[in-house]
Amino acid sequence: MDAAPLRLGVVGTGFRAGLFLDLVARVPHLVEVTGVLGRSRASTEAVVAGRGLPVADDLTGLLGTAPELVFVAVPVAAAPAVVIDLVAHGARVLTETPPAPDLDGLRALWDAVGASGRVQVAEQYLLFPHTAARLRVVRDGLLGEPTSVQVSSTQTYHATSMVRGFLGLGAEPVRVVGSATTSPLADPIARPGWTGDPAPRPQTTTVATFDVGDGRSALYDFTQTQTRNPLRTRRLIVRGSLGELVDDRVVRLADATTVLTSSLERRQTGHQQDVQGLDLDQIAVEGRVVFRNPFGGSRLSDEEIALATMFRRAAAWARGEGPGPYPLAGAAQDHLLGLAIGESVRTGGAVTTTREAWASALDG
Numbered sequence: 001m002d003a004a005p006l007r008l009g010v011v012g013t014g015f016r017a018g019l020f021l022d023l024v025a026r027v028p029h030l031v032e033v034t035g036v037l038g039r040s041r042a043s044t045e046a047v048v049a050g051r052g053l054p055v056a057d058d059l060t061g062l063l064g065t066a067p068e069l070v071f072v073a074v075p076v077a078a079a080p081a082v083v084i085d086l087v088a089h090g091a092r093v094l095t096e097t098p099p100a101p102d103l104d105g106l107r108a109l110w111d112a113v114g115a116s117g118r119v120q121v122a123e124q125y126l127l128f129p130h131t132a133a134r135l136r137v138v139r140d141g142l143l144g145e146p147t148s149v150q151v152s153s154t155q156t157y158h159a160t161s162m163v164r165g166f167l168g169l170g171a172e173p174v175r176v177v178g179s180a181t182t183s184p185l186a187d188p189i190a191r192p193g194w195t196g197d198p199a200p201r202p203q204t205t206t207v208a209t210f211d212v213g214d215g216r217s218a219l220y221d222f223t224q225t226q227t228r229n230p231l232r233t234r235r236l237i238v239r240g241s242l243g244e245l246v247d248d249r250v251v252r253l254a255d256a257t258t259v260l261t262s263s264l265e266r267r268q269t270g271h272q273q274d275v276q277g278l279d280l281d282q283i284a285v286e287g288r289v290v291f292r293n294p295f296g297g298s299r300l301s302d303e304e305i306a307l308a309t310m311f312r313r314a315a316a317w318a319r320g321e322g323p324g325p326y327p328l329a330g331a332a333q334d335h336l337l338g339l340a341i342g343e344s345v346r347t348g349g350a351v352t353t354t355r356e357a358w359a360s361a362l363d364g
């Protein structure tokens with residue numbers, strides 16, 4: 001028997017909050033929204049219009065709806081104060097990425113709530129189906145010891161979460177060297193959809209190298225609209241002591257004289273005469289399933305599967321039944337590395353991160 005839906009309060013009425021509320025409508029067995037709180041009654045009523053969700057007038061009213069978890073999706077400058085206030089009221093919190101705008105903000109937030117154990121972060125990139133399948137390949141040892149990661153798909157803290165995940169990093173000091181160049185690139189799709197404008201415009205590409213020590217390294221490569229721009233691919237390379245993974249292709253040493261080449265194969269239903277409906281079924285490599293869609297039949301996109309997985313884990317954490325989806329310490333470390341990229345680009349020199357107050361929470 002499935003667990004009862006997670007009772008979720010929501011603070012925020014912007015784009016990200018709207019995405020989550022749309023997802024909730026598609027998986028009502030997973031999440032029940034108890035109330036939505038925005039900066040004003042008008043902004044809140046605008047985002048819940050057509051969704052049939054209850055509106056809260058203030059934080060006291062939202063907490064009065066008895067949520068098991070409160071999701072904070074407000075501008076990053078405002079988020080830490082909201083998180084601190086919620087924790088002071090005894091709430092469990094899932095806050096958007098990044099958890100604070102800068103290093104001082106990260107330090108202040110950790111000092112205020114780090115020891116509470118009541119804050120998780122909505123970092124979902126390692127939960128995307130193909131990323132989760134690749135991570136399974138690496139953690140199962142098919143590539144031997146992972147030594148290098150190259151990520152070109154998303155910005156700073158999301159990309160650094162992938163670097164740390166694939167290399168198995170905690171809070172080790174990292175030497176970061178970054179540079180940026182600007183060149184013309186068409187940007188035909190924005191958040192609302194196709195722009196109808198094919199003209200190239202100046203866009204910045206940032207490249208950074210990470211030296212983690214012990215022979216481990218990473219490369220970050222991101223063009224500012226790459227997340228949704230169809231003119232730039234998304235790439236992931238993981239190199240290990242016994243082979244490498246390039247996107248969905250695996251080359252590895254199986255024994256002293258055998259090199260195997262294989263691919264991650266995605267089984268998608270709903271094509272041609274398949275009457276099961278359009279859905280991701282599984283991802284397999286060498287005849288072994290390394291990812292199975294836990295929400296089969298819900299017709300979710302890959303991002304929605306990642307978000308739904310995050311909420312399922314958040315529900316277990318809020319009820320004391322499992323670990324959280326992504327700890328505040330991990331998200332703080334991700335942003336620390338992302339900020340180092342920006343600092344290196346600005347100064348033109350190398351930046352080496354140091355151990356912060358949250359480092360001990362990542363040790364081991």
